[in-house]
Amino acid sequence: MSNNATSNNAGQPLGGTAIKPVGWDRTGWEAFRYMLYDPDTGKVLTRTPLSWLKIFVFYCIYYSCLAAFWLACLQVFFLTVPTDHPKWTLEDSIIGVNPGVGMKPPMSDKRIDSSLYEFSLEDSSTTPTNKEGEGEKNIDLKTRMDLFMAKYNNNSGLNDCTDNNDSNKGKCIFDMSTLGECNSENNYGYLPVGADKTIEPCFFLKLNKIYGFNPEPITEADFADYPEMDEKFKGNIKDAKEPAVFFNCFGRFPADMEAAKFNFFPEDQAVSLKYFPFKGGNYQSPMVAVKVSAAEGQLVHIECRAYYKGVVHDKKDKMGLIQFEVLIN
DSSP: OHHHHHHHTTTSOTTTTOOOOTTTTOOHHHHHHHHHEETTTTEETTBOHHHHHHHHHHHHHHHHHHHHHHHHHHHHHHHTSOSSSOSSOGGGSSSTTOOOEEEESOOOGGGTTOOEEEEOTTOOOOSOSSTTOOSSSHHHHHHHHHHHHGGGGOOTTOBOOOSTTOTTTTSBOOOGGGGTTOSGGGGGGOSOBTTTTBOOOEEEEEEOOOBTOOOOOOOGGGGGGOTTOOHHHHHHHHTOSSOEEEEEEEESSHHHHHHEEEEEESTTOEEEGGGOOBOSSSOOOOOEEEEEEEOTTOOEEEEEEEEOTTOOOBTTTTBSEEEEEEEEO
C-alpha cells in the first residue's frame, strides 16, 4: 500500500499541497476593494480597528514624549542665553572689537555684491526706476539714500546728548547738520549740476555696530602705527575738541591719489564718542560724509579707514576699513 501511495504522488509537484490563504488569487479591482475593507475579517487598510487603535495610541504617546523632550532641551538652552544682550560680546565673541567700516548709499539688490559706484553726466532724470530706487539711474542712488536716512527720523528712546560725559551716552540723537551739504536737498551730489554738468557724490561712513563696543580716542603717540596718515588728518586729531572716532579716505594707487579730491563733513572728520557704546534698541549710527571730486572718465579706487586706539586695518578681511570704486562718465 505504501508503494501505491508513493506511485500515486509521483506526479504531484513539490509544494503543491501547501495551503493557500483565502483570497490569494484576487486581482485588479477585487484585490483593491478587499485592501480597503475586508468583510471576512473586518480589516480596514489591512488592519483591524483594534490594531489601528493600538498604533494610534502608541504614536500619540511617542510623539508627546518626543515633544516634551525637545521642549525641555529648549528650555535648558534658553536658561543659558540672556534676553537683553548677546551672551558672547567683544573679545569673547567671534566678531571681536575691530568693527568694519560701513558705507552708504546701499547698492541695488541686483548689484549687492559690487563696490563700483557709476554716475552718468548725461543722466539728469528725477524719476526713480521704482519707489525703492532699485535701478541704476543716478536718481535711484538718491532714492535709496533717502530711504536709509528716513531711519534717522525715529528718535524714540534717544536723547539730545551734550558730550561724551553725558549720562545718556550711547543713546544719543545723531546731529544730521554735521553732514553739511551732503543732504537730500542737494541730491547728495548724485545728479549733474551747473552748465558743465559736474557730479561730486557724497558717501557716508560709519562703524558697523558691535554690542558694547566703546572705542577710546587715538592719540599722537599712536601716529607711528599708521604711516598712511597725512599731516592735515593728524592735525584734525591733535585739535579734536572732544574724544572721537576719526575717518579718512585716500586713493589706493598713485593715479587715484591724483584723480580724486575729498571734502569731509564735518571738517574734522570725526564722530563723537558720545554715540558709543551700542546697547541694542533704537540706535542712530553716527556718520561722517565724504564728498568725492573725481576725474571724468577715470575709474578711481578709494579706501576709507576708521581711526581709534588699537584699531587694526586688514585689507583681506576688511577690518577697520572699506574699499570702493567711483566712475563718473
